[in-house]
Amino acid sequence: MPRSSAYEVVLDASLFTPDRLQPTAVGRLAFQAGTRWLRDHVCGHRTLVSEHRVGFVLWAWQLEYDQPLRFHDADEARVEVRARVRGPRASQLEMEMTVSGPAGVAVRTRAASVPLRLTGDQALSGAPTTLPDSFVAGFHEDEVERSPYLSPVRGLLGAFEREGERIASHTTAFRVHRHHCEVADQWYWVESLGFAGGAREECVLRHGGSAPELRRALAEGIRRVDATWLRAGQLWDLLRVRTTAYRHGGGLAFVHELGLAEDDSGGPYAIVVERV
Amino acid sequence: MIFKVRGVLLRFTNYENEIEVGGATVRDGLTALTERYPDLAEVLMDREGSVRATHLIALNGEKLTPDELDREATEDDRVDIVTAISGG
Numbered sequence: 001m002p003r004s005s006a007y008e009v010v011l012d013a014s015l016f017t018p019d020r021l022q023p024t025a026v027g028r029l030a031f032q033a034g035t036r037w038l039r040d041h042v043c044g045h046r047t048l049v050s051e052h053r054v055g056f057v058l059w060a061w062q063l064e065y066d067q068p069l070r071f072h073d074a075d076e077a078r079v080e081v082r083a084r085v086r087g088p089r090a091s092q093l094e095m096e097m098t099v100s101g102p103a104g105v106a107v108r109t110r111a112a113s114v115p116l117r118l119t120g121d122q123a124l125s126g127a128p129t130t131l132p133d134s135f136v137a138g139f140h141e142d143e144v145e146r147s148p149y150l151s152p153v154r155g156l157l158g159a160f161e162r163e164g165e166r167i168a169s170h171t172t173a174f175r176v177h178r179h180h181c182e183v184a185d186q187w188y189w190v191e192s193l194g195f196a197g198g199a200r201e202e203c204v205l206r207h208g209g210s211a212p213e214l215r216r217a218l219a220e221g222i223r224r225v226d227a228t229w230l231r232a233g234q235l236w237d238l239l240r241v242r243t244t245a246y247r248h249g250g251g252l253a254f255v256h257e258l259g260l261a262e263d264d265s266g267g268p269y270a271i272v273v274e275r276v
Numbered sequence: 277m278i279f280k281v282r283g284v285l286l287r288f289t290n291y292e293n294e295i296e297v298g299g300a301t302v303r304d305g306l307t308a309l310t311e312r313y314p315d316l317a318e319v320l321m322d323r324e325g326s327v328r329a330t331h332l333i334a335l336n337g338e339k340l341t342p343d344e345l346d347r348e349a350t351e352d353d354r355v356d357i358v359t360a361i362s363g364g
Contacts, residue, residue: 116361123284185283186284234283
């Protein structure tokens with residue numbers, strides 16, 4: 001049976017919206033949980049970076065809300081996390097996490113990262129690689145999956161365009177400051193969920209009068225997030241979020257494309273899809 | 277030419293993000309830049325003195341290969357240095 005790490009987290013008010021865990025709070029819990037699993041069962045993240053010269057870049061993440069968990073429901077929640085190596089050439093590390101409260105599983109997340117061979121410089125720069133055999137050897141047989149994880153984001157975008165109806169679009173700008181960054185002075189991926197959420201609210205503010213259904217995004221909350229990261233936002237980058245809201249299958253979806261404000265023809269840095 | 281420095285490299289230039297240097301080519305400019313900021317040289321260059329593959333050099337938005345660093349550059353040209361990927 002795949003190994004898990006399970007522990008309690010104390011719930012504080014900063015983790016919640018009025019009716020659920022904040023997506024950014026879930027992201028932080030997920031990153032912490034994945035780091036803990038690595039430390040508990042294979043190799044600590046710090047050791048991996050400093051001694052084995054292997055880093056990870058997150059390229060896909062999913063969040064799905066399930067049972068209710070509000071601030072007033074509990075003092076603590078139970079976090080459980082598992083990990084797998086994925087891909088025919090061990091090219092991905094997948095982490096699955098659940099956060100459970102009194103009503104059961106409140107959120108599920110799945111993260112897929114790709115490894116980097118670090119050059120050893122102080123900038124932690126690196127190039128894509130496969131997971132080293134010595135690292136993969138730390139996983140049990142049932143923690144290695146030969147098929148790769150495939151992000152649903154591109155498929156969702158196609159489905160919204162084919163089957164959905166555009167309701168509104170809006171663009172916001174922001175700068176990546178240091179409190180948005182991780183140790184390598186590039187954006188901490190969780191913060192890009194925050195930039196996307198902020199852009200959604202700006203879209204609702206701007207267009208909620210002409211399209212009142214957009215307000216469902218705040219009244220009902222987000223039930224699912226699918227995100228993919230293609231390039232890294234870096235310290236002091238001036239970025240913009242292009243948000244498009246769709247009516248699709250009786251639901252509401254927001255597509256956020258995050259990229260440089262000054263177009264460099266390199267494509268988006270990240271795409272975040274929020275569904276209501 | 278004006279070097280634009282971003283992200284993880286900023287701490288090696290004392291957080292100067294637009295740095296004007298002299299030189300007739302991009303390579304000359306890189307030499308002047310790394311002489312001014314020796315810590316940057318350690319991050320940017322490998323032991324042979326070549327730009328590490330994990331950093332991209334672009335002249336006025338056009339990415340240069342290592343063989344193209346001898347391209348001429350004037351004082352108004354812009355040279356971007358971008359770290360392709362960093363991983364923690």
